[in-house]
Amino acid sequence: MTYEKMSEFAKEAGFSAWAPLDVSTIQLKQEVRDMCAVNTCGMYGKRWSCPPGCGTLEECGEQLKGKTAGILVQTIGDIEDSFDFEAMMEIEQAHKEHFYAMQAAFADAGISVIALGAGCCTVCAKCTYPDEPCRFPAKRLSSMEAYGMVVNEVCKANGLAYNYGPEKMAYTSCFLL
Numbered sequence: 227m228t229y230e231k232m233s234e235f236a237k238e239a240g241f242s243a244w245a246p247l248d249v250s251t252i253q254l255k256q257e258v259r260d261m262c263a264v265n266t267c268g269m270y271g272k273r274w275s276c277p278p279g280c281g282t283l284e285e286c287g288e289q290l291k292g293k294t295a296g297i298l299v300q301t302i303g304d305i306e307d308s309f310d311f312e313a314m315m316e317i318e319q320a321h322k323e324h325f326y327a328m329q330a331a332f333a334d335a336g337i338s339v340i341a342l343g344a345g346c347c348t349v350c351a352k353c354t355y356p357d358e359p360c361r362f363p364a365k366r367l368s369s370m371e372a373y374g375m376v377v378n379e380v381c382k383a384n385g386l387a388y389n390y391g392p393e394k395m396a397y398t399s400c401f402l403l
C-alpha cells in the first residue's frame with residue numbers, strides 16, 4: 227500500500243496530522259518499559275495491552291520484524307492549560323475513535339497491520355488479565371510506549387511535531403505494514 231493511500235485513510239479517520247514512518251527509526255527501549263513498571267498510570271499488570279501482559283521487549287520486537295512501511299498519526303486538540311483534564315480526555319477519546327476507524331479501514335482493505343495507539347486498551351470494562359486470554363485480540367490496543375518506544379523521539383526522527391504548545395494536546399499512534 228502506498229503512503230498516499232495510508233494518508234487518505236488517516237484523513238478519512240479524522241486525524242489532525244500524519245507523517246510517513248521510517249521503520250528503521252524505531253527503537254524499543256528497556257528504559258521505557260522500566261517507566262511502565264513504576265506504574266504511574268496504574269495500568270501496569272492490569273491489562274493484556276500493557277506490560278508485562280503485552281509481552282517482553284524482545285517479543286514485541288519480534289512482532290515488528292518484517293514491517294517495512296508505516297504511518298504516524300495524531301489527533302491534536304485545544305486545552306486551556308496543563309490542568310484541563312476534561313479537554314485532554316475528550317481529545318484522547320476522539321483519538322481512539324480515529325484509531326479504530328483507521329484500523330477498520332486497513333482491515334476492510336485486507337491489509338495486515340500492527341496498530342499501536344495511545345493509552346491502554348479500554349475495549350472491555352474489566353480486562354481478563356491475567357486469568358483468561360484476551361477476549362478480543364484483534365481489537366486489543368497496545369500503546370507505542372508499551373512496545374518500548376519513546377514517542378517524541380519517533381516523531382522527531384520522522385519529521386512530525388510532538389509538542390504543539392501550551393494550549394494544544396496531541397495524541398500519537400502508528401500503523402506498521
Ligand code: SF4
Binds near residue numbers: 274350351352359367
Ligand atoms: S480487549 Fe478486553 S481482554 Fe483484551 S486487552 Fe483489551 S480490555 Fe483486556
